[in-house]
Amino acid sequence: MKKYIYIISIFVFIIGCSSDNDGGESAVDDDYTEIPEEVSNNLLNLQIPSNFPAPTYDISQNPPTEKGFELGKKLFYDGKLSSTGVISCGFCHIQEFSFTHHTHITSHGVNGRIGTRNAQPLQNLAFAQDFNWDGAASFLDAQPIIPITAEDEMNESISNVLRKLQEDENYPILFAQAFGTEGVTSERMxxxxxxxxxxMVAGNSKFDKWQRGESVTFTTDEEAGRSIFEAKCSSCHAGTLQTDHSFRNNGLPIDPEFNDIGRERVTGSPEDNRKFKVPSLRNIDTTFPYMHDGRFRTLRDVLDFYTNGMVNSPTLDAQFRNADGTIGLEISNTEKEQLIAFLKTLTDNDFLLDQRFSEF
Amino acid sequence: MKKICLLILSTCILLSCDSDDNTNREPGSLELRFENKIGSENLILGTPFTNSSNEQYVVNELKYIISNITLTRKDGSQFIYPVADSYAVVNEEESSSKMITLTNIDAGTYDRITFGFGVDPTKYPIESGTLNFVPTAEEAGMLWSWSAGYKFIKMEGTYTPENGTESNDFVIHVGSHGANLDNYKEIELAIGEDIKINSATASSKIISFDVSQVFNGANTIRLEDKADIQVDPINAPKIAQNIQAAFSIN
Structure with a gap:
């Protein structure tokens, strides 16, 4: 029913503003905002690749429209969302690197402050479950509260952001165009x-094409890497998106600088100590550095860690405990090269270069 | 858009209820006054009280979130207050926050009121209308910045342990985090004498919250054992359970 009302309201909106004059000038008055005439706002088609799982996001509650998407993009790249006016979401989430903070071990925020975690890639979020390395947000719609208000990130309050947007020359018009009536509200933001x-759907990598039976063939190394991946990685990095959405302790030595307790911060449960989200490996070749604190520079470093660097602790994931009492995975050097060849097939250049998401 | 929804909704509701025997069928309002108590006394911030563990405590700040208000008639039929408009922060320090006025309620005779303590995390944030509550909660300090969740209650002050002389700080922030730790509670109160609601009657009810029951309810909370209760899977649910039983209406 909501959808209908939505469509009706767009319709009413389109009809309703055909009588305005002023030749499309987006003049702003002190008392009211004039909506430019003939603004259409079409629903966007969220294309779900045929090899993807069903979305976790309830799209019927918030169907993307042209104007809503454009507004979201403008907000995403606008420093107004931070206290200093210069740190936007896009500052730490750079498209070419699958929306990560390339080369920054942990992310930077306002006034050069440095956070404690590595910015996660933004891709396939409609298919994700829980957000942030520790799952501190259960819903995508509420997730931006965290980076906007965190001191080491954008250090701003939602109320202030709204004030700035309401006072802006353009935002009230853009909000009205996106949602059919006037009003700059937090829900709409x-x-x-x-x-x-x-x-942001990244679903056109070589791996996707292979999964969909399109005309691509893996090289010998890629194919060998795929088999090793299936055998040794896919119990956690499961499925098309290479994550089972769980939180696990993968045996990283504690970094005393951060002493990050991981998922325990969210649940308060010692059982969740040092557990972090199993990340999707989509575009992994472009998102270095790796791990929640960005401690590894290369994929090879990551694989070397899994064979030689893991440390034991009470919450270490059982899958890393071997029958002989040792911990870690057994992967030969050749196999590591093959795995990396396979991981590179997860890169979707169409997504990384997609103009729709690009800042400029 | 919401307005249209509301209009359609309220029209539907208006048309559909005709079982009451009142002559005035115009929607009315109800004023809910929240009173924070210690037993039968009024809570006074900065004044010492004693809990059942013989700890002397002083509350310096008390805020909590109320949501999802529903009124029920004798026949079981309900008036669900528009969810997005039902969120409120009750702040002991601010008398206006302790008076919640519900408007445009269907006419009828009601004998039960139900409301939520906190924010129901099972509802999708758009559907539950909480996204517009974010600035209010934030300004009241009821939002965590590291987690996209709410503090359902923020109760802070000092305490002196039994036989102790020095006072220490206590902090109680109970909320829900992620999808696992859910401390949202639904509270249902029978209204002793029925409330008639229509446009001609100004109705008002007092809801008391007995703050002492935070410590002494079904569960005993001894501050000396733990005085900083925030993301706490053991004590926070106990406090939430205590709070669920701490409300009464008269």
Whole structure:
């Protein structure tokens, strides 16, 4: 029913503003915002690749539209969302690197402050479950509260962001165009950001084409890597998106600088100590550095860690405990090269270069 | 858009209820006054009280979130207050926050009121209308910045342990985090004498919250054992359970 009302309201909106004059000038008055005439706002088609699972995001609650998406994109790249006016979401989430903070071990925030975790890639968020390395947000629509308000990130309050947007020359018009009526509200801001983010589907890698039976063939190394991946990695990095959405302790030595307790911060449960989200490996070749704190520079470093660097602790995932009492995976050097060849097939260049998501 | 929804919704509701025997069928309002108590006394911030563990405690700050208000008639039929408009922060320090006025309630005779303590995390944030509650919660300090969740209650002060002389700080922030730790509670209160609601009657009810029951309810909370209760899978659910039984209406 909501959808209908939505469509009706767009319709009413389109009809309703055909009588305005002023030749499309987006003049702003002190008392009211004039909506430019003839603004259409079409629903966008969220194309789900045939090899993908069903979305976790309830799209019917917030169907992306042209104007909603554009508004979300403008917000995403706008420093107004931070206290200093210069740190936007896009500052730490750079498209070419699958929306990560390339080369930064942990992310930077306002006034050069440095956070404690490595910015996660933004892709396939409509298919994700829990957000952030520790799952501190259960819903995508509420997730932006964290980076906007965190001191080491954007250090701003939602109320201030709204004030700035309400006072802006353009935002009130853009909000009205996106949602059919006037009003710059937090719900609309979060909805617009979600509309932008759920459209970010990375599903056209060589691996996807192979899964869909399109005309691609893996090289010998890629194919060998795929088999090793299936055998040794896919119990956690499961399925098309290479994650089972769980939180696990993969045996990283504690970094005393951060002493990050991981999932325990969210649940308060010692059983979740040092557990972090099993990340999707989509575009993994472009998202270095690796791990929640960005401690590894290369994929080879990551694989070397899994064979030689893991440390034991009470919450270490059982899958890393071997029958002989040792911990870690057994992967030969050749196998590591083959695995890396396979992991590179997960890169979707169409997504990384997609103009729809690009800042400029 | 919401307005249209509301209009359609309220029209539907208006048309569909005709079982009451009142002559005035115009929607009315109800004023809910929240009173924070210690037993039968009024809570006074900064004043010492004693809990059942013989700890002397002083509350300096008390805020909590109320949501999802529903009124029920004798026949079981319900009036669900528009969810997005039902969120409120009750702040002991701010008298206006302790008075929640519900408007445009269907006319009728009601004998039960139900409301939520906190924010129901099972509902999708758009559907539950909480996204527009974010700035209010944030300004009241009821939002965690590291987690996209709410503090359902923020109760802070100092305490002196039994036989102790020095006072220490206590902090109680109970909420829900992620999808696992859910401390949202639904509270149902029978209204002793039925409330008639229509446009001609100004109705008002007092809801008391007995703050002492945070410590002494079904579960005993001794601050000396733990005085900083925040993301706490053991004590936070106990406090939430205590709070669920700490409300009464008169």
């Amino acid at each position: 979060f909805k617009a950001l979600s509309q932008f983010m759920i459209m």
